Amino acid sequence: MGFPGAVAEREHADYAVVGAPLDVSTTFQPGARFGPEQIRRFAASYDDYDRRTDQQFSELGVHDAGDVRAWDDAPEYLEFLGGSLADLVRDDVTPLLLGGEHTVTAAGVRATDPDVLVVLDAHLDLREAYDGNPWSHAAVTRRALDGDPEDEPLATIDGIADRAVILGARTGSEAEWERAERDDVTVVPPEDVSEWTPDLAEESVYLSVDIDAADPSVAPGTGTMEPFGLSAREIRDVVRQVAPNAVGFDAVEVNDRDDGQAAALAGKLLKEFVFAHADPDH
């Protein structure tokens, strides 16, 4: 069951939905492996037509490439997934990744090599490693900035972001907050997101939505709920603003442990991304 409206063939596609059901390092509530399936399912009832941009989703060249089946060796999987995404990028297809745990963003960044990583997340994800694992979801923004760990580098793809903007972040370890004070990181607390506007100029952006950026009332079906988060509209407005500069997008950390709220939001945001990216003047 492909993403609704993703009716383009691969060879004519401008966008490609790719499921990445990795679910090995989830710290608390597992189930991110069912994210791609849930997101596709709960997008079933959305209208094809978008009033704001006066576009039909099904006419925007979105292809659903299915899932890249995951196994439990994260670095190996990231390499493989990153390779698939790089193939898309080479053909000028913008990847729309559906996680899976946040770790999969590493593959997206590798493949798109953006100037900036804009990430919506309750967490800084700036750890050097978590429980000794440098490829944990809790270290993914660090990986995107600082690259491979010494002892477990990926082999073939090596895109990296020059800086990161983390929107909605409200928690992290002391060490993460220290890393966040370096020049290449901007943290926008949840209370300030509604007033944030991007200052991107010509920079290319990879946009990653960790669904736990949202308040748990908005997206309870995620691995680690963190109270005091963003409203759905706040996230949407960030997506609309950033999309025109974006070279890649993902929505991650959705699981099947709520009544569909997290998945419904993630699928909607994917559509908002495509509408705004396809019509940047709106």
Add this chain to the structure above:
Amino acid sequence: MGFPGAVAEREHADYAVVGAPLDVSTTFQPGARFGPEQIRRFAASYDDYDRRTDQQFSELGVHDAGDVRAWDDAPEYLEFLGGSLADLVRDDVTPLLLGGEHTVTAAGVRATDPDVLVVLDAHLDLREAYDGNPWSHAAVTRRALDGDPEDEPLATIDGIADRAVILGARTGSEAEWERAERDDVTVVPPEDVSEWTPDLAEESVYLSVDIDAADPSVAPGTGTMEPFGLSAREIRDVVRQVAPNAVGFDAVEVNDRDDGQAAALAGKLLKEFVFAHADPDH
């Protein structure tokens, strides 16, 4: 199990709760058939007394007429249900309909023949037909405005609204948005609802609450969640403002697929409607 506090006998009633568990055209998540039961159940813990209007619900003449059992022929059912509601209206009893899918609003409008249909809904519901079905929930506001389809008219009751105000609408097909531009339709997007005030003068109103007008965080238990919706308080304030002019009320599209949030809200709104209707000067 009647609606809590609905203790009036039919012959002394000013209001009548009527369950209408129709659930045939639901596009995505079914279960609207359990709406009336869920709403009654989750209203069990509400206080009888309303501080704002200084009234006891149980003293306001609300009768619970039970459910009008549904079957799978929607037009037939609407005729039958509309007849029951017309009987109430004839006796000056204000109907309080609990859906079931939104389609049942057609019966409410037929029976009350209002000047205006005020509808809270994420969707325009202005389709000519959906999957060939003119009696789909997705066409109900169109039916209320434009009347019966040529080939499948209802036989005996024919009330209709002169105009419709759709509050909280955020999605529709291109054709629906075009129909919405005609003079007899006003669309208030979710962002503007909190500032909306009714301009109803002497007009009579039928007030329909499709629970999906609310944000999915507020009412996840509904057939087609649509993000970026209304808060519970925004809906409540519309109900309070419109109730004094109302000749009928419904709350629809509640199902049993959440933890009671949608039903709890719908039952509360019914009570707010009655309190405001019974004491219009407040």
Add this chain to the structure above:
Amino acid sequence: MGFPGAVAEREHADYAVVGAPLDVSTTFQPGARFGPEQIRRFAASYDDYDRRTDQQFSELGVHDAGDVRAWDDAPEYLEFLGGSLADLVRDDVTPLLLGGEHTVTAAGVRATDPDVLVVLDAHLDLREAYDGNPWSHAAVTRRALDGDPEDEPLATIDGIADRAVILGARTGSEAEWERAERDDVTVVPPEDVSEWTPDLAEESVYLSVDIDAADPSVAPGTGTMEPFGLSAREIRDVVRQVAPNAVGFDAVEVNDRDDGQAAALAGKLLKEFVFAHADPDH
């Protein structure tokens, strides 16, 4: 499984988490007995470090004393629980009570004998009795103000609050609203909570969070959802402001009937309380 980060031994503790799984008078949805367990479980993914106050939770002297197993004689249980809490207070340990139904607050108030009871609650809880039961959750704030019922006094502990501030209250019986008009009660409706600031001077406070103060979208897993409630941030801000004056804290009425939202919020509020209490200058 102790509360995450509550690693202090009893003899070196400044705070003690105490589970109080009483669940006998819950009017509607039972399950408050699983509150302590749920809250501990959903606190598992929170960072130890708090950026705002620059403190580690695990360094603040929090001990987890486990649960005081409940049985179905509420007054007997309250005496026993109150005794346990009084032991803590005697040793200058601030009790952090996890309910269980709201009734357990009576034990907290007995043990800490505060000047003021600040309670976040959708309900006034000012009944003389509920269904003839003076020790119902719906009468707990009344008990805290007016003391024991004539025929069923507790024997050994008798702390009481001189006044009560009820934040977020939006419903009650007519008699409760009348009682609320007396000088010793302040009611702050949900719409005004964000602007409320405590006027506590030197007064000692017992802070009780009935999770149903939150909007049902925020905390669906509670015994009696009441729409139109507080946001998580509004509750958090009250906790932060009141904590410096507090001699005791509880979070009650969390059950296991949602997807963890209510428990996640309650656990987070407990941590916010400790951070703010330990660093009152922040």
Add this chain to the structure above:
Amino acid sequence: MGFPGAVAEREHADYAVVGAPLDVSTTFQPGARFGPEQIRRFAASYDDYDRRTDQQFSELGVHDAGDVRAWDDAPEYLEFLGGSLADLVRDDVTPLLLGGEHTVTAAGVRATDPDVLVVLDAHLDLREAYDGNPWSHAAVTRRALDGDPEDEPLATIDGIADRAVILGARTGSEAEWERAERDDVTVVPPEDVSEWTPDLAEESVYLSVDIDAADPSVAPGTGTMEPFGLSAREIRDVVRQVAPNAVGFDAVEVNDRDDGQAAALAGKLLKEFVFAHADPDH
């Protein structure tokens, strides 16, 4: 929503369904208060006609008397409930009680004063008291045999069984097993139930089905699952055999914490009871 097919008026009834949603002493998983509602709901899809006895349920004079609303003082409630049931018995109406916790059987036995209590139960329920409570569900069979506790007798009704047969029992305290060895108790372990035949002669019987007699696979929605229990058919066959001698029936300990299995079984057993009782020669 009455029990499906229970269409007789009270004055022409031979049977009366009575809901008794008591839920105070449930030791583990609460929710028995929702038993009557769940059982009526899940009986909705059963055929009216019974092939075995060639009878229509709706023609057998079953009245649904609704629920006797419960509060949290069990002995008071039992008196009140017992009085209601005694009224039925006086009019030659056989009570069909839907629990609620097992405690409500005490009211059924009081009202019908049977020679024998036949009870299907995983537990002996022969405690003198549980946590000091002689009116706990875990003491109900003891109460039915040995009558009121000294300090908390019921006032007005006092039927009692001369002996008890406990089918499917597989657990109890040591003291319960000792009480079970007295002459007035027969215990049939689960493994022997399929071969058991009643030896009742002229004795009148009150038949109580604690749904936890069934294996947890058959009825997970109950307060205290106990593995290694009965199949649905084994329970059905007991019901069919005992019904002809019965003066009362109940199905108890059903809650709302499964997907309807426990409720579906309880409703079916009620129907089997009526069919067999109405046509004892089959």
Add this chain to the structure above:
Amino acid sequence: MGFPGAVAEREHADYAVVGAPLDVSTTFQPGARFGPEQIRRFAASYDDYDRRTDQQFSELGVHDAGDVRAWDDAPEYLEFLGGSLADLVRDDVTPLLLGGEHTVTAAGVRATDPDVLVVLDAHLDLREAYDGNPWSHAAVTRRALDGDPEDEPLATIDGIADRAVILGARTGSEAEWERAERDDVTVVPPEDVSEWTPDLAEESVYLSVDIDAADPSVAPGTGTMEPFGLSAREIRDVVRQVAPNAVGFDAVEVNDRDDGQAAALAGKLLKEFVFAHADPDH
């Protein structure tokens, strides 16, 4: 996401999985529309290899043709679906239909025109019509035997079964039981299914598994649970015995309202069918 192991291309296929998510006439618990998706999902963990027949499922030429999207006009849908299945049959591909409500079997029978319909079902499904609807799931076996209703015939396909064997049936209306006594119907009650052996000689069979044939403990996720049903092994043994003669297969009435048990069983039975059909000598 195709059925696991269904890796054959359409043009080389011997079997084709076809989802038929019709869900309009479900009397009680809706959700059969999610059956195909649930069944594919819960088949994910099954081994490809079958020890009994020493075959790999993925080598048996099974193609997954996806779903034939449903709408709410059942006769129209049946025609369309039947046409799709007839195309398969014409190419010697055995259809493996996944419901959806039982009504879809009508399309399977039309397309395959079998001598015998062997159906596992709790219900006779022999009604002339249900609530006036001759295309209700409760009338599907009647349709398969007696053909179209006078006023609503299907237009283009008209296969029919000469006789029906209904295994596990335990309920029906009086009229259905009478129809069942005619020569062309054999009813095998649940208690006798384990001893039943087919007497099919050269007859071709369409095998339909209504998952409610199973006991509710085995398959709670179905529209109308009926206690006292078959074990999973009893159903499996029927499937194995009948498959060699079969020209078509379906598994229907699975919904998403349990924890996957019904779907897991249905997917396994599909595999058992294919293994037994492909290796009839086992």
Add this chain to the structure above:
Amino acid sequence: MGFPGAVAEREHADYAVVGAPLDVSTTFQPGARFGPEQIRRFAASYDDYDRRTDQQFSELGVHDAGDVRAWDDAPEYLEFLGGSLADLVRDDVTPLLLGGEHTVTAAGVRATDPDVLVVLDAHLDLREAYDGNPWSHAAVTRRALDGDPEDEPLATIDGIADRAVILGARTGSEAEWERAERDDVTVVPPEDVSEWTPDLAEESVYLSVDIDAADPSVAPGTGTMEPFGLSAREIRDVVRQVAPNAVGFDAVEVNDRDDGQAAALAGKLLKEFVFAHADPDH
């Protein structure tokens, strides 16, 4: 919350409950990490007293050692866990391991070095590796027989079983079935388990219960349901028979995705194991 009745101190213990919430290689439905918590929770309602052996569980010297917190490097974790278990064994304490995924059995076998591994399992678990992972749950019985993989050996503990008896197995890859034909493996299919009696003489046994050995109706809350499994009583009888020879026990693959059935069974089997082990003459 310790295992109910596990009240012995470590230094006086004969048995120790150890939670091992590893959950990384689960192929399908994750959540085994919540197994230890669920099992302890659902054991809360079991009687302390066992009639069959006339023993109180709380008098049998069972200590609850809590959980050995897991991380996502399975071999590292197994070493650490194995070390903890070896400490117990050295002190003549019989380990009672609660999984977590089946992989943790490897640690139990290492620590106890049994002659025979008796395992109840739907699956053979005899793979050389799964998705390249030799420490997958699907390879655990192979590890117990054939020891460490060449490239990823555990360092410090190296117990191994001389042979394995796999009861209830009904599926595996072709290679697994071939491995199962070697002399050191006995496979007892589900249909034959009820007649199986151990032939253990003086051999020491490690007994592992993969809860998926049970039929999905009995234990739906497990990672990979496999239909046609064992009844709860069949599993219980194996446990009783094997316990007297056992040097270790585990119950694994329980998750939180059902209504407690799997956990309730696992907790009961642990108690049955202890009762039978402590009183081998029964």
